[in-house]
Amino acid sequence: SQTIHQWPATLVQPVGSPLSLECTVEGTSNPNLYWYRQAAGRGLQLLFYSVGIGQISSEVPQNLSASRPQDRQFILSSKKLLLSDSGFYLCAWSRTGGSTEAFFGQGTRLTVV
């Protein structure tokens, strides 16, 4: 069966510090991978998605970047965090080709102070 792991679960970082959030998927090959951000009490904003290694589509210009160094690994990064980067970050995967079910990790609560 397929599983998705996200870590860390919570993170408190000072303004201006770098960020690296990692997401890995097990039990499938060549998944589509997604990063979302959710502000408190709000919907899910799509940040990045990837259909293959090294292929990243950016949805919202911002202080973040994403990379996919391996087939089942998706990393969200920032060189310098802003207060507005605080939020709940969620990783998801779906089978290659899209238009199928998508499954989420448990999320990372990021607080920038």
Added chain:
Amino acid sequence: GQQLNQSPQSMFIQEGEDVSMNCTSSSIFNTWLWYKQDPGEGPVLLIALYKAGELTSNGRLTAQFGITRKDSFLNISASIPSDVGIYFCAGFSPQGAQKLVFGQGTRLTINP
């Protein structure tokens, strides 16, 4: 980009009541997904819909893929306290088949 409009934004109901929420789009969608999110957790998939007109049930939950492919609804029958949470619709658009976009969510509160 594609926008999904989900309504209502919030619902306050009595335990045992039925619930209905819907999602609409200005463009057609190939797939509609419905999720439930509990506080501090990732969304959990409830129902997936793949064909226009499709009606699918999962226990007390029923969802339908609209004939026009621009809308979907989710019904919950005989609500119970554990139904509390935020429900999201989501879809893959033909224009960006790999891109999964979400509605704004419906927050369900149940009075015992």
